[in-house]
Amino acid sequence: xxxxxxxxxxxxxxxxxxxxKPEVPEDVQxxxxxxxxxxxxxxxxxxLLDTPKRVGRAWLEYCEGYREDPSIHLTRxxxxxxxxxxxxxxxxxxxxxxxxxxxAPIIGKAxxxxxxxxxxxxxxxxxxxxHGYARRLxxxxxxxxxxxxxxxxxxxxxxVAVVIEAQHxxxxxxxxxxxxxxxxxxxxxxxxxxxxxxxxxxxxLMGY
Ligand SMILES: [Zn+2]
Numbered sequence: 001x002x003x004x005x006x007x008x009x010x011x012x013x014x015x016x017x018x019x020x021k022p023e024v025p026e027d028v029q030x031x032x033x034x035x036x037x038x039x040x041x042x043x044x045x046x047x048l049l050d051t052p053k054r055v056g057r058a059w060l061e062y063c064e065g066y067r068e069d070p071s072i073h074l075t076r077x078x079x080x081x082x083x084x085x086x087x088x089x090x091x092x093x094x095x096x097x098x099x100x101x102x103x104a105p106i107i108g109k110a111x112x113x114x115x116x117x118x119x120x121x122x123x124x125x126x127x128x129x130x131h132g133y134a135r136r137l138x139x140x141x142x143x144x145x146x147x148x149x150x151x152x153x154x155x156x157x158x159x160v161a162v163v164i165e166a167q168h169x170x171x172x173x174x175x176x177x178x179x180x181x182x183x184x185x186x187x188x189x190x191x192x193x194x195x196x197x198x199x200x201x202x203x204x205l206m207g208y
Pocket of ligand 1: 099100101102103104168170171
């Protein structure tokens with residue numbers, strides 16, 4: 001009896017790297033070693049030996065958004081909305097991003113709403129759009145605007161409202177060191193921008 005493992009015919013399989021983790025180029029690892037030394041530690045000590053690889057891979061993941069177009073999540077649309085013509089809202093969507101000024105974590109939650117004209121998408125898609133933009137180096141203001149604009153451009157809704165509340169590692173862990181301080185940004189488009197009572201309605205549904 002001949003047992004053939006599934007991996008025998010997979011030329012990408014590397015026994016040294018059975019989980020297929022992405023390679024981290026030497027220059028990237030060296031950059032991280034330089035940073036460790038600059039911060040005051042010894043990159044050659046045992047506990048830090050594999051850190052450059054791990055950090056390199058972690059940053060690939062933090063910045064996955066560069067390798068996707070978030071609007072792809074809005075391509076599967078449903079026009080059969082059963083006469084539903086009210087606000088669609090997804091709130092308390094947790095996300096993590098990194099600030100482009102310090103590469104420090106931004107941790108927060110978003111509320112995303114739109115008033116459909118005649119197209120809707122699966123509700124989880126709104127969170128995917130958020131994550132597509134969050135997994136990049138960001139500032140909160142641009143993240144908020146990009147999510148709103150993407151929905152506006154691809155769903156042709158009557159209005160879009162995005163509110164993001166987040167804490168910035170560069171504020172809570174360094175500099176003025178103010179843990180617990182959150183920043184709120186919002187972007188309103190269409191009826192939520194033009195019509196005060198629509199805006200009030202969506203803000204109160206969001207809990208603001
Ligand atoms: Zn920052």
